[in-house]
Amino acid sequence: GVTQSPTHLIKTRGQQVTLRCSSQSGHNTVSWYQQALGQGPQFIFQYYREEENGRGNFPPRFSGLQFPNDSSELNVNALELDDSALYLCASSLAVGSGYTFGSGTRLTVV
Amino acid sequence: AQSVTQLGSHVSVSEGALVLLRCNYSSSVPPYLFWYVQYPNQGLQLLLKYTTGATLVKGINGFEAEFKKSETSFHLTKPSAHMSDAAEYFCAVRSSGANSKLTFGKGITLSVRP
Numbered sequence: 001g002v003t004q005s006p007t008h009l010i011k012t013r014g015q016q017v018t019l020r021c022s023s024q025s026g027h028n029t030v031s032w033y034q035q036a037l038g039q040g041p042q043f044i045f046q047y048y049r050e051e052e053n054g055r056g057n058f059p060p061r062f063s064g065l066q067f068p069n070d071s072s073e074l075n076v077n078a079l080e081l082d083d084s085a086l087y088l089c090a091s092s093l094a095v096g097s098g099y100t101f102g103s104g105t106r107l108t109v110v
Numbered sequence: 111a112q113s114v115t116q117l118g119s120h121v122s123v124s125e126g127a128l129v130l131l132r133c134n135y136s137s138s139v140p141p142y143l144f145w146y147v148q149y150p151n152q153g154l155q156l157l158l159k160y161t162t163g164a165t166l167v168k169g170i171n172g173f174e175a176e177f178k179k180s181e182t183s184f185h186l187t188k189p190s191a192h193m194s195d196a197a198e199y200f201c202a203v204r205s206s207g208a209n210s211k212l213t214f215g216k217g218i219t220l221s222v223r224p
Contacts, residue, residue, distance in 0.1 A: 106151075
């Protein structure tokens, strides 16, 4: 499956954070989503074979990386209080095959 | 552009009763449609998906959904609710392009009364 670390994180406004994800083996597409409390997940960006190939309505301080070993990162700079959310990583083998989601990282910005 | 509308934020049913969760979508191209379930403090689990072919799709835990193009709907049903079905349910749409994304609805909380 998809594993994410850490499960919970508390950061101070203005700090930087890196969230990590290990995709399901063989999946070449990974996406990151932000889920605020009581809302549906919102698309941040997607990587295909280590290149970003889609981005949602998030500012440039949200960035990512995908590595050849089925792992990926989400980096957020200059944290704001509104960045507090559950961050979900999802991997996919192919278009239409459905995404496999991790359990998420709960980020709290104080 | 694509979007998903899930009417109502909360549905309550009695154990053993029919579950019906509504989902309407908007997509400029033939869509792929998904239902996910989320239990408290967990990630999303795929219940079922429609890509092409048969419009009645069966998923896990006894759930099924029917793709109706004319109504742009993909409602989720289960004949008999179980207490363990209590969770948050999300409908999502994805276009068929290679760099497409999942667009989610706001979700519906399903409560099951004993």
